[in-house]
Amino acid sequence: MQSIEIIEKLSNANGVSGFEDDVTDLIKGMVKDFSNIEEDSMRNLILKLKNYDPEKPTVMLDGHADEVGFMVQSIKPNGTIKFLTLGGWFSQNISAHRVRVRNPKGKYITGIVSSKPPHFMTEAERKKIVEVSDMAIDIGATSREEVIDKYGIEHGAPIVPDVTFEYRKDNGIMIGKAFDNRIGCALVVDVLQRLQGKELSVNVVGGISAQEEVGTRGAEITGRAIKPDAAIVFEGTPADDTHKQPAEIQGGIRKGVQIRHRDRSYVSNPRFVKMARDLAKEKEITFQDAVREGGGTDAGKIALSHIAVPVLVLGIPVRYAHTHYGISAYEDYENALSLALEVINNLSKDKIGQL
Ligand SMILES: [Zn+2]
Numbered sequence: 001m002q003s004i005e006i007i008e009k010l011s012n013a014n015g016v017s018g019f020e021d022d023v024t025d026l027i028k029g030m031v032k033d034f035s036n037i038e039e040d041s042m043r044n045l046i047l048k049l050k051n052y053d054p055e056k057p058t059v060m061l062d063g064h065a066d067e068v069g070f071m072v073q074s075i076k077p078n079g080t081i082k083f084l085t086l087g088g089w090f091s092q093n094i095s096a097h098r099v100r101v102r103n104p105k106g107k108y109i110t111g112i113v114s115s116k117p118p119h120f121m122t123e124a125e126r127k128k129i130v131e132v133s134d135m136a137i138d139i140g141a142t143s144r145e146e147v148i149d150k151y152g153i154e155h156g157a158p159i160v161p162d163v164t165f166e167y168r169k170d171n172g173i174m175i176g177k178a179f180d181n182r183i184g185c186a187l188v189v190d191v192l193q194r195l196q197g198k199e200l201s202v203n204v205v206g207g208i209s210a211q212e213e214v215g216t217r218g219a220e221i222t223g224r225a226i227k228p229d230a231a232i233v234f235e236g237t238p239a240d241d242t243h244k245q246p247a248e249i250q251g252g253i254r255k256g257v258q259i260r261h262r263d264r265s266y267v268s269n270p271r272f273v274k275m276a277r278d279l280a281k282e283k284e285i286t287f288q289d290a291v292r293e294g295g296g297t298d299a300g301k302i303a304l305s306h307i308a309v310p311v312l313v314l315g316i317p318v319r320y321a322h323t324h325y326g327i328s329a330y331e332d333y334e335n336a337l338s339l340a341l342e343v344i345n346n347l348s349k350d351k352i353g354q355l
Pocket of ligand 1: 181
């Protein structure tokens with residue numbers, strides 16, 4: 001499958017933390033011809049290329065399937081829906097956008113996140129940040145009964161941003177939702193499909209993790225289950241090029257694959273980072289270095305999963321991550337794909353031993 005098609009399908013799939021089923025079903029369909037698939041009750045996926053050899057060291061490719069979203073908390077008598085957030089949101093970014101609320105039959109009902117109309121706000125209210133507790137989702141119903149009986153919406157139902165993927169061919173820009181981290185999932189699928197049938201010195205095993213956005217929970221399991229000797233984490237990472245000074249930009253779109261040196265969850269193995277940077281320079285793959293103050297990825301969990309696992313964190317910058325929309329450059333995806341393939345081709349038992 002073409003890379004852009006993989007990204008498009010995964011971006012459009014609905015899967016907030018804990019409700020990754022649609023995403024994992026899609027991925028299973030994409031890799032089934034060349035991978036053996038294991039799935040657990042959390043909806044973590046383990047994808048082993050069919051030439052898996054237990055004698056060889058294993059390189060894990062991680063990408064989390066979940067996206068930030070919401071959950072129905074209660075349904076008000078007026079037919080609007082109270083909700084809680086899943087993952088990290090800034091409340092000001094939530095209201096006035098379209099969402100999809102899933103009912104138990106798997107049907108998605110479109111709604112709008114509402115808050116008090118400006119006409120009824122006091123001067124003081126207009127200057128204040130509106131809290132999530134003061135918002136509601138309006139699906140166009142006028143009573144609680146209508147929401148429950150007609151639309152079948154129940155407490156605990158997942159809610160995702162209602163955004164459709166678009167690829168601008170003229171400038172190679174992608175606009176859509178959930179690039180954090182469907183872009184990472186797309187890279188796992190893409191690397192596996194390009195390596196199928198190839199003779200390598202290592203096994204390559206995909207680990208699609210659940211519930212990253214609520215505390216890197218899935219990777220705690222996939223790391224232990226796969227028992228990797230080395231790992232590459234793919235992340236749709238927050239871009240910083242719309243608000244930082246030029247000298248401080250480390251996550252610019254069109255500036256290449258991002259190699260992460262540290263964040264709150266993990267200090268990257270410096271030897272693995274050097275290998276990746278050297279290869280990128282040799283093969284003329286555009287990259288940028290990121291020394292992140294905050295943030296975290298599945299790397300923190302995988303690094304401590306069973307032995308000290310060296311992990312390389314590759315980011316594809318996403319403008320406006322953790323809002324309804326993302327903007328990313330396809331060329332950054334291509335750079336991440338090329339670098340991952342070069343790193344995997346370069347790894348062997350000896351080379352991993354030297355990390
Ligand atoms: Zn993420």
